[in-house]
Amino acid sequence: MRFFSPTRRFGLTAVAMASLVMLAACGGTDSADAGGGGGSPVVPATTIAGTVAVGAPITNGRLRVLDANGNVVVSDLAIAADGTYADVTLTGPAPYRIEACGYAGPNYLCVYSVTSAAGTANVTPLTSAMVLLASGQSPDTLMSGSNPALTTDSIASAQDQLRTSLSSVLASAGITGTLDFVSSPLDAGSRTGYDGVLDAIGVSTGSDAGTAFVQITPRIGEGNVYMTQGDTSGTVTTTASASSLQLGGLETLFNNMTASLASASACSETSTGILRSLAPNAHMQLGDGNDVARGATAVAQGLCSFFAQGDNGTPMWGSRLMSPTLGRCDTSATPTCRVSFVLQDTDGNVKPVGDGMAVTQVDGQWKFLGDLLPISLHAAAKAQRTRRIDSTEPVFDYDRALAFDVGAVSGLMCAQISQRDSSGAATTIAYFKRYGENVQRLSLWTVDGWGNGASTDRLVGQLRGPDDTWVALPQGTDGDAVVRNFYRGGRTVTFSFFSDGDCSVPMAIEGQTSYDVDVNGVPPVWSAMESLPWPELDADSVSALRSLAIDGGASGSFHAAWSFAHGPLGLDGATVCASRADCGDGGNGRLGDRGLSPSARDATISLSNRGSVVNANDAKTLALYGRTGDGVDLQSNYSSCPGAAAGESCH
Known part of the structure; x- marks a missing residue:
């Protein structure tokens, strides 16, 4: 596997820390059984309006509506900061398909809905699920041409299927009647009623062997639900205390923290600054090392220092913390919930500044805890496509991986990472062990010490080197077992710790x-x-990459433009490389890189060649990085390697 994206440790850097009824009902009158307050505005008889939400309102959102024939009703309509949109005048025949794209926490995603008439038309992960279960197709594939799969009966059946699977969640949210996912009142960020349901569950969509599916995982409870059109397996139940978990205060907390981002003095002010928002037992890792700030005072100082310098030396004053998306909550003792920690700067750019962050309740009020866990533990999915562009027929190469980060705390010699299968049984994905003494994280226990295939035998294998965190999944169907366990057994892994290298002493x-x-x-x-x-990439960009040449020590630029054949991806960066083997951070093979916004469809990248001359016939690669709405890190490489044999991939 040849991933070479920049290192992505979602956390505060060391430098910075140091200083988704029936069609007749869709869009009709609001259901009185939805529970909770607020809702979408009353709209004229010829328009639709509604709310786009994932629990939190979507940020930097844009709306697109198509009629039954696939004609555009509206495109690129800005969604308000509170998640609402209004005054979309309907033209053409019904039903109308709706797509809304924007940020939900750190992920740029699209959610979908459908309505047959004027009125309220909300767009949420549950309406996305409804569209999939009604059509048997991924929602994004329905955003062109006609839509014969979306009928009155199919929509009604999909709503019933979803409501049945979510009965425990709906009851816990105080929704005892029939929730219409499209037209019921929805007040994004209120954390009650319909919005509370969106907080309580994670909704994902995907495709397995050509069959579109919905997966629902609980954030306040247990279980896993896997749904295809007309079929449901598994259950989701909420904890007994979920109905008493008052989440509305999260908005107050994040608003207070945003107020402290006004200036350095606002951040450090004792009574009104960041300190008042922190739990007494707050703790946060400082950068990539294992140093941890403990206590509200130390964490406050660290955060103010981070905001003052930012990741790239640019102060973050005047930025705002986006309304948090909710992760898993533990209500067994003191309520503690994982939350997103994402900033929107003064230019409107969205950037995650922490992963694994949490809030907790102190005397009935939500406070920022910092790191959820006492050790740095992260698990992420990666996928990569490399296209060779210099041959007559493009050559494609695909890779996928799981990345696990295990902080090398004192005495920790081994960590076992396991997942649950469809029956709930634990199965090992990998072991990680300590490579030497002065390391920041444990390294993958590999089969042979050369490739990044994981050994699942704790006693047989080899370490390859320090900071080795990626587990390659086999190409072809052999790697699908691990993926399907996540679909059927839940999207959680367990890190188990051992004090010996044989992984036998807990x-x-x-x-x-x-x-x-x-x-x-x-x-x-x-x-x-x-x-x-x-x-x-468009044809001009392909041609430009193939002909790119730059002398050693010289500067230049490269322009690329692209489109998306299967729906938008939240791109966030681009890199131009000569030698892929030397294209890591600081490597001479890296000619240039730049950050991107999801709305970008082209970019000019400044180049600086610190290595030897790069001729037109030499190997070159353009890498575009992004993240799916589901959170998978995607890397798309375009490589030219005239020296390689025809039909081979670039290496």
């Missing part, structure tokens, strides 16, 4: 020998790799 870290962590995204099954939202 080690407790703050009283626990294991911790559960939700995976950021799940790699696709092999048959779905081709249809991921890879950005597609």
Whole structure:
């Protein structure tokens, strides 16, 4: 596997820390059984309006509406900061398909809905699920041409299927009647009623062996639900205390923290600054090392220092913390919930500044805890496509992986990472062990010490080197078993700790020998790799990359433009390389890189060649990075390697 994206540690850098009824009902009158206050505005008889939400309102959102024939009703309509949109005048025949894209926490995603008439038309992950279950197709595939699959009966059946699977969640949210996912009142960020349901569950969609599915995982409870059109397996139940978990205060907390981002003095002010928003037992890792700030005062100082310098030396004053998306909550003792920690700067750019962040209740009020866990533990999915562009017929190469980050705390020699299968049984994905003394994280226990295939035998294998965190999944269907376990057994992995290299002596870290962590995204099954939202370079960009030349020590620029054949991807960066083997951070093979916004469809990248001359016939690669709405990190490489044999991939 030849991923070479820039290192992505979602956390505060060391430098910065140091200083989704029936069609007749869709769009009709609001249901009185939805529970909760607020809702979408009353609209004229010829228009639709509604709310786009994932629990939190979507940020930097844009709306597109098509009629039954696929004609555009409206495109690129801005969604308000509170998630609402209004005054979309309907033209053409019904039903109308709706797509809304924007940020939900750190992920750029699209959610979908359908309505047959004027009125309220909300767009949420549950309406996306409804569209999939009604049509048997991924929602994004329905955003062109006609839509014969979306009928009155299919929509009614999909709503019933969803409501049945969510009966425990709906009851816990105080919704005892029939929730219409499209037209019921929805007040994004209120954390009650319909919005509370969106907080309580994670909704994902995907495709497995050509069958579109919906997966629902609980954030406040247990279980896993896997749904295809007309079929449901598994259950989701909420905890007994979920109905009493008051989440509305999260908005107050994040508003207070945003107020402290006004200036350095606002941040450090004792009574009104960041300190008042922190839990007494707040703790946060400082950068990539294992140093941790403990206590509200120390964490406050660290955050103010981070905001003052930012990741790239640009102060973050005047930025705002986006309304948080909710992760898994633990209500067994003191309520504690994982939340997103994402900033929107003064230019409107969205950037995650922390992963694994949490809030907790102190005397009935929500406070920022900082790191959810006492050790750095992260799990993420990766997928990569490399296209060779210098041959007559393009050559494609696909890879996928799981990345696990295990902080090398004192005494920790081994960590076992396991997942649950469809029966609930634990199965090992990998072991990680300590490579030497002065390391920041444990390294993958590989089969042979050369490739990044994981050994699942704790006694047989080899370490390859320090900071080795990626587990390659086999190409082809052999790697699908791990993926399907995530679909059927839940998107959680368990990290178990040991104090010896043979992984036989359990080690407790703050009283626990294991911790559960939700995976950021799940790699696709092999048959779905081709249809991921890879950005597609236009012909001029392909030609320009093939002919790119730059002298050693010289500067220049490269312009690229792209489109998306399978729906938009939230791109966030681009890199131009000469030698891929030397294209890591600081490598001489890296000619240039730049950040991107999801709305970008082209970019000019400044180049600086610190290595030897790069001729037109030499190997070159353009890499475009992004993340799916499900959280999978995608890397799309375009490579030219005239020296390689025809039909081979570039290496």
